[in-house]
Amino acid sequence: MTTEEMPRQPWVLTVADLDAIALGAGVLGSGGGGPAELGKLLVLEALRHTDPITIVPMESQEDTPLVVAVAQVGTPMVFSERLGRGTEPSRAVQALEAHLGARAGAIMCDELGGMNSMMPLLAAAHLRLPILDADAMGRAFPDLYMDTLSMYAEGPVPCAFCDEEGNTAILPGVRDPRPTERLGRAITIAMGGMSYLARPAPFGQGRRQAIIPGSYSRAWAIGQAVRRGADRQDLPALDLRTLGGRVLFHGLVTVVNRRSARGPLHGAVTIEGYGNHFTGALRLEFQNEYLTAHWDSALVAVTPDVISLIDDETGEPVGADQARMGHHVVVLGFQADPRMTTPEALQVVGPAAFGYPLAYRALELGEERR
Amino acid sequence: MTTEEMPRQPWVLTVADLDAIALGAGVLGSGGGGPAELGKLLVLEALRHTDPITIVPMESQEDTPLVVAVAQVGTPMVFSERLGRGTEPSRAVQALEAHLGARAGAIMCDELGGMNSMMPLLAAAHLRLPILDADAMGRAFPDLYMDTLSMYAEGPVPCAFCDEEGNTAILPGVRDPRPTERLGRAITIAMGGMSYLARPAPFGQGRRQAIIPGSYSRAWAIGQAVRRGADRQDLPALDLRTLGGRVLFHGLVTVVNRRSARGPLHGAVTIEGYGNHFTGALRLEFQNEYLTAHWDSALVAVTPDVISLIDDETGEPVGADQARMGHHVVVLGFQADPRMTTPEALQVVGPAAFGYPLAYRALELGEERR
Numbered sequence: 001m002t003t004e005e006m007p008r009q010p011w012v013l014t015v016a017d018l019d020a021i022a023l024g025a026g027v028l029g030s031g032g033g034g035p036a037e038l039g040k041l042l043v044l045e046a047l048r049h050t051d052p053i054t055i056v057p058m059e060s061q062e063d064t065p066l067v068v069a070v071a072q073v074g075t076p077m078v079f080s081e082r083l084g085r086g087t088e089p090s091r092a093v094q095a096l097e098a099h100l101g102a103r104a105g106a107i108m109c110d111e112l113g114g115m116n117s118m119m120p121l122l123a124a125a126h127l128r129l130p131i132l133d134a135d136a137m138g139r140a141f142p143d144l145y146m147d148t149l150s151m152y153a154e155g156p157v158p159c160a161f162c163d164e165e166g167n168t169a170i171l172p173g174v175r176d177p178r179p180t181e182r183l184g185r186a187i188t189i190a191m192g193g194m195s196y197l198a199r200p201a202p203f204g205q206g207r208r209q210a211i212i213p214g215s216y217s218r219a220w221a222i223g224q225a226v227r228r229g230a231d232r233q234d235l236p237a238l239d240l241r242t243l244g245g246r247v248l249f250h251g252l253v254t255v256v257n258r259r260s261a262r263g264p265l266h267g268a269v270t271i272e273g274y275g276n277h278f279t280g281a282l283r284l285e286f287q288n289e290y291l292t293a294h295w296d297s298a299l300v301a302v303t304p305d306v307i308s309l310i311d312d313e314t315g316e317p318v319g320a321d322q323a324r325m326g327h328h329v330v331v332l333g334f335q336a337d338p339r340m341t342t343p344e345a346l347q348v349v350g351p352a353a354f355g356y357p358l359a360y361r362a363l364e365l366g367e368e369r370r
Numbered sequence: 371m372t373t374e375e376m377p378r379q380p381w382v383l384t385v386a387d388l389d390a391i392a393l394g395a396g397v398l399g400s401g402g403g404g405p406a407e408l409g410k411l412l413v414l415e416a417l418r419h420t421d422p423i424t425i426v427p428m429e430s431q432e433d434t435p436l437v438v439a440v441a442q443v444g445t446p447m448v449f450s451e452r453l454g455r456g457t458e459p460s461r462a463v464q465a466l467e468a469h470l471g472a473r474a475g476a477i478m479c480d481e482l483g484g485m486n487s488m489m490p491l492l493a494a495a496h497l498r499l500p501i502l503d504a505d506a507m508g509r510a511f512p513d514l515y516m517d518t519l520s521m522y523a524e525g526p527v528p529c530a531f532c533d534e535e536g537n538t539a540i541l542p543g544v545r546d547p548r549p550t551e552r553l554g555r556a557i558t559i560a561m562g563g564m565s566y567l568a569r570p571a572p573f574g575q576g577r578r579q580a581i582i583p584g585s586y587s588r589a590w591a592i593g594q595a596v597r598r599g600a601d602r603q604d605l606p607a608l609d610l611r612t613l614g615g616r617v618l619f620h621g622l623v624t625v626v627n628r629r630s631a632r633g634p635l636h637g638a639v640t641i642e643g644y645g646n647h648f649t650g651a652l653r654l655e656f657q658n659e660y661l662t663a664h665w666d667s668a669l670v671a672v673t674p675d676v677i678s679l680i681d682d683e684t685g686e687p688v689g690a691d692q693a694r695m696g697h698h699v700v701v702l703g704f705q706a707d708p709r710m711t712t713p714e715a716l717q718v719v720g721p722a723a724f725g726y727p728l729a730y731r732a733l734e735l736g737e738e739r740r
Contacts, residue, residue: 095542099469167549169557170540172465179537183560187539190556 009133011055011216013121018043021216024223025117026317027332030306032289033114033140034072042086043118046125053121056106056130058213064105067201068093069136069149070120071110073161073184074194084164084194089119090126092198095168096160100200108132108201110147112215113140113289113306119196135215136201138337139306142264142288145181146349148339149199152210159184160198163191212337218243222334230315235330236274241365245334248293248300249282250274250312253327258320264288269309269323271331282331284309286320291354293331302356304341304349305363306334333363379503381425381586383491388413391586394593395487396687397702400676402659403484403510404442412456413488416495423491426476426500428583434475437571438463439506439519440490441480443531443554444564452564454534459489460496462568465538466530470570478502478571480517482585483510483659483676489566505585506571508707509676512634512658515551516719518709519569522580529554530568533561582707588613592704600685605700606644611735615704618663618670619652620644620682623697628690634658639679639693641701652701654679656690661724663701672726674711674719675733676704703733 011017022036029036047053061067070089093104104127109120112135124131136147144150149157156173159180169187171180188195202210221243229235236250251271258267264287271282280296290307293300301307309318312328323329340349341360351358381387392406399406417423431437440459463474474497479490482505494501506517514520519527526543529550539557541550558565572580591613599605606620621641628637634657641652652670655662660677663670671677679688682698693699710719711730721728 098542099540101471165549167553168542169553170469170542172468172538172540179535183537183539183557186556186560187553190553 009055009057010060010130011133013053013055015044017220020220020223020227021117022223023226023315024219024221025112025114027222027226027308027310028112028138028219028306028334029114029140029317029319030289030308031286031318031320032142033111033116036114036117038083039115039118039122042083043121043125046086046122050125051128053124054130055133055216058132058134058211061106061130061132062207065203066097066100066102066104067106067108067132067207068096068104068123069108069110069199069201070123071116071197072119072194073144073197074188086122087126088162088164088196089123089198091166091168092160092162092196093123093127095162095170096158096198096200099158099160099170099172104129106130106132108211109135109215110149110197110199111135111137111140112219113137116140117219123198132211133216134211134213136211138212138215138340139304140289141349143181144184144197145178148210148212148345149201151345151348152202152206152339154202154206157199161187161191161195163195167191209339212339226310226315230313233313235310235312235315238330238332240332240334243334244365245306245332246363246365247330248307248333249295249331250278251282251329253323253325253329254281256323256325265321267320269320271329284331285356287354288320290320292351292356292358293333299358299361301333301363302351302358302360303354304336304345304360306332306336308332308334335363335365379425379427380430380500381503383423383425385414387590390590390593390597391487392593393596393685394589394591395482395484397592397596397678397680398482398508398589398676398704399484399510399687399689400659400678401656401688401690402512403481403486406484406487408453409485409488409492412453413491413495416456416492420495421498423494424500425503425586428502428504428581431476431500431502432577435573436467436470436472436474437476437478437502437577438466438474438493439478439480439569439571440493441486441567442489442564443514443567444558452534452562456492457496458532458534458566459493459568461536461538462530462532462566463493463497465532465540466528466568466570469528469530469540469542474499476500476502478581479505479585480519480567480569481505481507481510482589483507486510487589493568502581503586504581504583506581508582508585508710509674510659511719513551514554514567515548518580518582518715519571521715521718522572522576522709524572524576527569531557531561531565532568533565537561579709582709596680596685600683603683605680605682605685608700608702610702610704613704614735615676615702616733616735617700618677618703619665619701620648621652621699623693623695623699624651626693626695635691637690639690641699654701655726657724658690660690662721662726662728663703669728669731671703671733672721672728672730673724674706674715674730676702676706678702678704705733705735
């Protein structure tokens with residue numbers, strides 16, 4: 001994969017592009033984020049009735065006052081059972097527009113990991129608006145406030161929620177993101193465990209600081225690379241350096257511990273290495289997403305960097321809820337965007353935020369030898 | 371009590387007026403609605419820093435586009451422990467104003483029963499706005515949608531919620547009142563079990579249908595009558611006919627059954643009668659509020675008419691959570707406003723709505739003989 005192969009901008013999405021983005025977003029889900037494939041089905045259905053979707057570079061929308069970030073909130077399991085109508089993300093945008101008394105000029109993605117890579121595409125399709133090649137996490141994370149829009153907000157950020165029945169709720173702007181999270185969760189639960197969220201991106205100076213550029217391109221390129229690796233059956237040899245990533249490990253899942261009493265799915269996955277290069281064992285700890293990777297006792301990757309398991313034959317992402325003993329897997333690591341690794345960001349998404357007594361150490365892209 | 375003694379309009383509230391309204395609102399609480407006395411303390415505190423509060427007749431505000439109804443939502447028990455700052459009701463109004471892009475011209479009471487008689491006075495004081503001599507229940511009821519604003523709404527009614535920390539949430543207008551109730555409860559729980567709610571009253575034709583006039587005057591007059599009865603120690607002989615009420619019973623509480631596993635406080639109170647007139651027993655069923663009164667086997671009062679217990683010496687209301695064996699009480703009944711007894715209203719607040727297999731029968735004001 002070279003940068004020359006990256007899609008040019010503005011970029012009208014083809015079905016093949018959607019496939020690549022869904023796969024790449026699954027990888028960036030870092031073991032969580034829900035099934036992008038299901039969301040993709042809704043986008044394909046929407047495209048039968050709407051104009052094509054155009055992804056545009058962030059710079060092209062610098063003068064657009066209202067750019068709206070879209071996400072689904074709640075339990076992916078609920079989504080698997082209730083796909084919804086596909087119009088919910090656009091309804092959430094409209095509820096925000098009505099509250100603000102302003103029209104959205106473009107859509108953006110809040111969480112380009114898993115299913116939430118697709119929800120903003122649905123809104124863009126139904127509202128016939130361009131969507132930024134950008135997001136606010138660069139991956140999946142479990143909570144609303146774990147994104148750059150919250151971390152770098154200069155004031156309260158209004159949130160609009162919508163459910164399948166068209167009910168809407170607005171949090172007009174809570175100063176502290178944690179009450180927003182608490183209220184947003186309560187609203188989501190009252191909406192049946194799943195809601196659709198629209199929030200404005202900052203305008204002006206703050207926008208560049210608060211938005212991660214190139215996220216759809218990156219997901220597309222990761223998806224393409226993984227697909228080709230699977231086609232050639234050489235996934236363990238993938239070269240992902242130009243995409244800020246590398247293969248961390250290749251082996252067999254030998255132990256899975258999983259518990260989910262109240263709150264997120266917790267646990268660990270142990271992978272015994274294959275071949276001469278991947279000796280010993282890699283141990284991943286997860287809380288919805290894979291958050292730490294230790295090769296024997298050495299930390300090789302840690303949140304907010306992406307840690308992803310893929311099936312070593314098909315290249316399909318293996319979620320923390322799916323990993324099972326006997327699974328042959330390749331483990332990938334990707335560097336987080338620099339906006340996610342500042343001191344203020346690490347307070348929210350660094351290892352300590354998840355209770356690990358570890359300092360963040362950026363993923364090394366050169367091959368590690370022991 | 372004669373109608374000549376009723377306060378003239380517009381009416382600048384004195385401390386004595388507040389005392390009478392708090393007592394009358396306690397009676398109209400029908401055994402629920404929480405302690406008006408606690409709310410009164412907050413109003414007295416607010417009045418040290420604000421202009422006096424002026425109650426105005428509904429007719430005087432017919433040309434005021436935005437009249438905002440105010441209520442506290444949640445558990446009175448939480449309020450007893452956390453009085454709040456007193457500014458929450460006005461904050462809820464301001465959140466609604468910001469959402470609607472319009473300024474309130476007057477405040478109104480949503481639930482003139484118990485504590486919620488005082489919350490709109492707080493908003494009126496802090497915002498220096500007049501408050502209508504009116505409400506939307508004429509008593510206390512447990513749920514948001516059990517009011518005339520919901521029953522006679524011609525379209526979606528936006529709701530603004532506020533908590534003690536200044537966090538706000540808006541339900542911009544849910545078509546069906548039940549999701550509003552569900553979402554409102556969820557928001558309230560996430561706000562710590564208590565929130566402050568502001569909703570617009572309808573404008574134009576719908577206003578007269580949807581608002582119960584004279585509610586503060588009625589509470590004041592009931593408070594005055596009960597206070598005088600207590601001073602003269604002849605509460606069982608109160609003549610309340612000009613106020614749409616009468617003494618239903620006088621006796622000793624002999625049995626109290628109370629249960630509150632999930633949901634409202636349920637139970638029954640049995641009162642053995644005193645003297646020659648009140649023979650046999652009166653049995654009250656309650657669900658937060660007293661909802662049915664049977665004299666032996668005859669139904670003498672039923673929701674939405676008001677059924678109220680007062681201490682036969684002090685005249686203080688005895689809530690369904692307070693009644694205890696050995697309590698000497700007088701039971702009062704008051705007719706509901708006609709807006710609360712239409713077929714559509716009875717679907718929401720009639721006996722069947724609370725699970726009683728009874729038809730609504732209006733309280734008779736002439737003394738009943740058996």
